[in-house]
Amino acid sequence: MDMKTPADHLDEDALILDSVDRFLATEVKPYVHDLEARDEYPAAMVEAMKELGLFGCLIEPEYGGLGLSTATYAKIIERMSAVWMSISGIVNSHLIMAMAVQRYGTQEQKEAYLPRFATGELRGGIALTEPDCGTDLQAIRTTARRDGDDYVVNGTKTWITNSYYGNTFALLVKTDPAANPRHKGMSLLIAEKGPGFEVSRKLPKLGYKGIDTCEISFQDYRVPVDRVVGGAEGRGLQQILGGLELGRINVAARGVGVAQAALKEAVAYSQVRKTFGKPICEHQAIQLKLGEMATRVEAARLLTYRAAEAFDRGERCDMEAGMAKYFATEAAVENATEAMRIHGAYGYSKEYDVERLYRDAPLLVIGEGTNEMQRIIIAKQLVERNPV
Numbered sequence: 001m002d003m004k005t006p007a008d009h010l011d012e013d014a015l016i017l018d019s020v021d022r023f024l025a026t027e028v029k030p031y032v033h034d035l036e037a038r039d040e041y042p043a044a045m046v047e048a049m050k051e052l053g054l055f056g057c058l059i060e061p062e063y064g065g066l067g068l069s070t071a072t073y074a075k076i077i078e079r080m081s082a083v084w085m086s087i088s089g090i091v092n093s094h095l096i097m098a099m100a101v102q103r104y105g106t107q108e109q110k111e112a113y114l115p116r117f118a119t120g121e122l123r124g125g126i127a128l129t130e131p132d133c134g135t136d137l138q139a140i141r142t143t144a145r146r147d148g149d150d151y152v153v154n155g156t157k158t159w160i161t162n163s164y165y166g167n168t169f170a171l172l173v174k175t176d177p178a179a180n181p182r183h184k185g186m187s188l189l190i191a192e193k194g195p196g197f198e199v200s201r202k203l204p205k206l207g208y209k210g211i212d213t214c215e216i217s218f219q220d221y222r223v224p225v226d227r228v229v230g231g232a233e234g235r236g237l238q239q240i241l242g243g244l245e246l247g248r249i250n251v252a253a254r255g256v257g258v259a260q261a262a263l264k265e266a267v268a269y270s271q272v273r274k275t276f277g278k279p280i281c282e283h284q285a286i287q288l289k290l291g292e293m294a295t296r297v298e299a300a301r302l303l304t305y306r307a308a309e310a311f312d313r314g315e316r317c318d319m320e321a322g323m324a325k326y327f328a329t330e331a332a333v334e335n336a337t338e339a340m341r342i343h344g345a346y347g348y349s350k351e352y353d354v355e356r357l358y359r360d361a362p363l364l365v366i367g368e369g370t371n372e373m374q375r376i377i378i379a380k381q382l383v384e385r386n387p388v
């Protein structure tokens, strides 16, 4: 019988990381500047990511996925984000949807969906946020009313990543709007595009260009009842919040990638730009910045890997994921700002990568739970884990 040893796993991880590096160097990096400037969807990159198996990287091999660890996945996302953060979003919310089905779905749902999620044939994300609420998800107003063998969905979701080009979404709805507590009336549906599911408009954004983020509306949109995740109503909030822990580790990894890219640009530029007869990296004021930037990257990376490893061990890690997300994304914002300052006027130019990093980084402090909420989660966990 073939048995896998931990060393085999490491070899496989090295192989996939190598393939991702090659893909980024040849099929992404040369095109980022143009696609970003035109805010153009990277269709060819999406096809290449399907070939690499990235849409199934966390899906178990028995369903056609690569079955990678979260720690390896975090390294993939870090690498992607150091080159172009937008493409990490194409797989990230898709995999949060896939993980909700893998962790909480019925056997029929896993067999019907996971193989097609893994190939990217079905591709999408998570539809939670509404015009009136994001953080307070229990306040959502999208309803799913039972009608025979279907739910009839009405409502509006906004800021939904992958919703223009994608086709399937984990859709958070109220199946019992009067429930008390509110979360008991919330369910998660596997929603494939169809009549009544309309992408109302693409949202213009500061950064995170190329990737489609839209408002979507539902008007008497029908979903068969067997698409409620886990086969029972009332568990939707818990099912999607379980996935957000993974999402937070992923956003932390994006933060590491962006912070690292900003550092790399700053280290390079500071050696070629001269003022007062010497490269600016020899001025102490610049050295202080570089020293802080590099330390932030290392600390962010270690926190992120630590949270990913805890997640892989199946441990409760909301505090660790929260710390990683909070620290790494603030590091991305700080490093992007410092890289811009080190570049002087060139940092303000669209011709330099730091301008893009500066526009991309702020999303990270908002998405997958704002950084205000992360600190609140950390504090609550501190108290819970240290009772007196």
Ligand SMILES: Cc1cc2nc3c(=O)[nH]c(=O)nc-3n(C[C@H](O)[C@H](O)[C@H](O)COP(=O)(O)OP(=O)(O)OC[C@H]3O[C@@H](n4cnc5c(N)ncnc54)[C@H](O)[C@@H]3O)c2cc1C
Pocket (backbone or CB within 6 Å): 093, 125, 126, 127, 128, 129, 132, 133, 134, 135, 136, 158, 159, 160, 161, 162, 205, 208, 213, 363, 366, 367, 368, 369, 370, 371, 372, 373, 376
């Ligand atoms: C580019 C982009 C892509 C996105 N993609 C998706 C997606 O694919 N799917 C999806 O469902 N959503 C998506 N979102 C939405 C994102 O998840 C929400 O923006 C986020 O959850 C915050 O919600 P909000 O914007 O409604 O802010 P609000 O909840 O209105 O919060 C506003 C401010 O109040 C603070 N705040 C709120 N409550 C508290 C509290 N109790 N204590 C202290 N401070 C508080 C927040 O931290 C924030 O600073 C995306 C957003 C962006 C910008």
